Amino acid sequence: MRSLILGGARSGKSALAERLAIDSKREVVYIATAQAGDAEMASRIAHHRARRPQQWLCVEEPIQLADALREHARGHRCILVDCLTLWLSNLLGDADEHAFERERIRLLDALPELPGDLLMVSNEVGLGIVPLGELTRRFVDEAGRLHQAIATVSERVVFVAAGLPLALKGTLP
Numbered sequence: 001m002r003s004l005i006l007g008g009a010r011s012g013k014s015a016l017a018e019r020l021a022i023d024s025k026r027e028v029v030y031i032a033t034a035q036a037g038d039a040e041m042a043s044r045i046a047h048h049r050a051r052r053p054q055q056w057l058c059v060e061e062p063i064q065l066a067d068a069l070r071e072h073a074r075g076h077r078c079i080l081v082d083c084l085t086l087w088l089s090n091l092l093g094d095a096d097e098h099a100f101e102r103e104r105i106r107l108l109d110a111l112p113e114l115p116g117d118l119l120m121v122s123n124e125v126g127l128g129i130v131p132l133g134e135l136t137r138r139f140v141d142e143a144g145r146l147h148q149a150i151a152t153v154s155e156r157v158v159f160v161a162a163g164l165p166l167a168l169k170g171t172l173p
Contacts, residue, residue, distance in 0.1 A: 001117050003170070004150050006124040007160035014048065016158065016165050017080050017119045021056075023173060024117050026078040028056040031069070033087040035062045048082065062090040063099070066106035073114040084122035084150070085143055092139060104146060111153050122147060124159065 003020065007013035021028045030052060036042035052058070061068040065087055073079055081087075091100035111118070126144045131137050151157045156170030165172055 001156060002111060002154040003119050003156040004154045005119060005121050005158045005160060006147060008124060011160045012163035013121050013160040014082055016160055017082065017121045020119055021078045021080045024078040026117060027076055029072045029077055029079045030056050030058045031079060031081045032058060032060045033062050033083060033090065035090060063103065065103065066110040069110055069114055073116050075115040078117040080119045082121040084120055084146060088143055088146060108149055120150060
């Protein structure tokens with residue numbers, strides 16, 4: 001089952017994904033897309049690491065997400081990707097201006113054929129005002145389009161606010 005879990009910053013989306021991964025009773029592979037570019041981000045990464053069960057395999061992949069998914073997806077596994085918007089940021093900041101479009105296509109091509117369970121966490125950033133800067137507007141637009149495309153191929157889509165999950169598509173266990 002493919003699940004997209006959306007929510008704002010500190011909404012509880014990662015905690016929900018981690019609970020669903022544990023409840024799956026499968027071997028868990030955690031794919032982290034974050035890069036510690038500053039002390040604050042390093043602290044966020046450390047917080048997530050401390051919360052995860054020690055037996056989970058952690059793969060750090062900030063760019064080539066489709067490759068990491070293909071390499072690690074198995075019928076007996078649950079893969080948790082945290083998070084798609086950090087992956088998007090990494091790609092939009094890449095020196096190769098075509099990196100995001102190429103990797104987006106590769107990800108969307110890979111998703112339908114992956115075995116096992118897949119939990120994808122992402123920030124919903126399109127609920128506020130239209131941002132002023134060109135790059136920020138592009139980020140919000142690309143995130144929205146990415147979420148729509150992934151929601152189409154996912155069996156479950158969940159929105160989390162204040163730690164409370166709301167199933168938008170499919171059901172919660």
